[in-house]
Amino acid sequence: MPDLSRFPITKKWPAQHPDRIQLYSLPTPNGIKVSVMLEETGLPYEPHLVRFDANDQSSPEFLSLNPYGKIPAIIDPDGPGGQPLPLFESGAILIYLADKTRQFLPHDGAQRYETIQWLMFQMGGVGPMFGQVGFFHKFAGKHYEDKRPRDRYIEESRRLLRVLNQRLSDRAWIMGEDYTIADMAILPWVRNLIGFYEAADLVGIGDFPDVTRVLHSFLARPSVKKAVNIPARPKAS
Numbered sequence: 001m002p003d004l005s006r007f008p009i010t011k012k013w014p015a016q017h018p019d020r021i022q023l024y025s026l027p028t029p030n031g032i033k034v035s036v037m038l039e040e041t042g043l044p045y046e047p048h049l050v051r052f053d054a055n056d057q058s059s060p061e062f063l064s065l066n067p068y069g070k071i072p073a074i075i076d077p078d079g080p081g082g083q084p085l086p087l088f089e090s091g092a093i094l095i096y097l098a099d100k101t102r103q104f105l106p107h108d109g110a111q112r113y114e115t116i117q118w119l120m121f122q123m124g125g126v127g128p129m130f131g132q133v134g135f136f137h138k139f140a141g142k143h144y145e146d147k148r149p150r151d152r153y154i155e156e157s158r159r160l161l162r163v164l165n166q167r168l169s170d171r172a173w174i175m176g177e178d179y180t181i182a183d184m185a186i187l188p189w190v191r192n193l194i195g196f197y198e199a200a201d202l203v204g205i206g207d208f209p210d211v212t213r214v215l216h217s218f219l220a221r222p223s224v225k226k227a228v229n230i231p232a233r234p235k236a237s
């Protein structure tokens, strides 16, 4: 049985199954990406809930794994060379799990880099811009009198949606017939923009029908249906 005791995070979130991938997360768009990948690949894993309402992400134990204090993060007890591998940043985790399982990312050739290109489009564009729409529309920023920052992020988000809509206009998934980690990274953010952030009208989602078509295909997948609630949030009392 692997010994994970050298990772301080296991003091706060003990591993019941140290032979499984340890997932530290919450079902936010970045968290869901990794839960979807774990469900799709069938890798055995143990989810641990990181509660933002308790500021768990800023605890010394969590920061020992990700000094940036953001979910998701993992420890794979069976990493390269059979040694435990701690990893944060959802894009890096997706590439790692894809390489480990040889699923959802071509192993070599041009298609590999094209898939990574779209993954980076999400990491550098979709996530940060949609996230700012959330801040200025739904959270603290909605009280700001000056609407120019909000409008800037709406415009940037529309620009990203335009690119996605064009890409998807003649494709089932971002990479065509093959469902990949690029879809797993991008679609949870579209779901969040029009769902939790309630920004569908604001960004004019009706202008991007191919994005919503592919979002529905994604949400219909059994693994996705399950993953959007992993790790389970505590029941409201």
Ligand SMILES: N[C@@H](CCC(=O)N[C@@H](CS)C(=O)NCC(=O)O)C(=O)O
Binding pocket: 028, 029, 030, 031, 052, 057, 069, 070, 071, 072, 088, 089, 090, 091
């Ligand atoms: N680039 C990071 C971003 C992760 C991220 O922003 N996570 C958010 C939840 S979606 C978070 O942990 N926020 C808590 C905080 O900022 O304190 C990744 O993709 O993993």
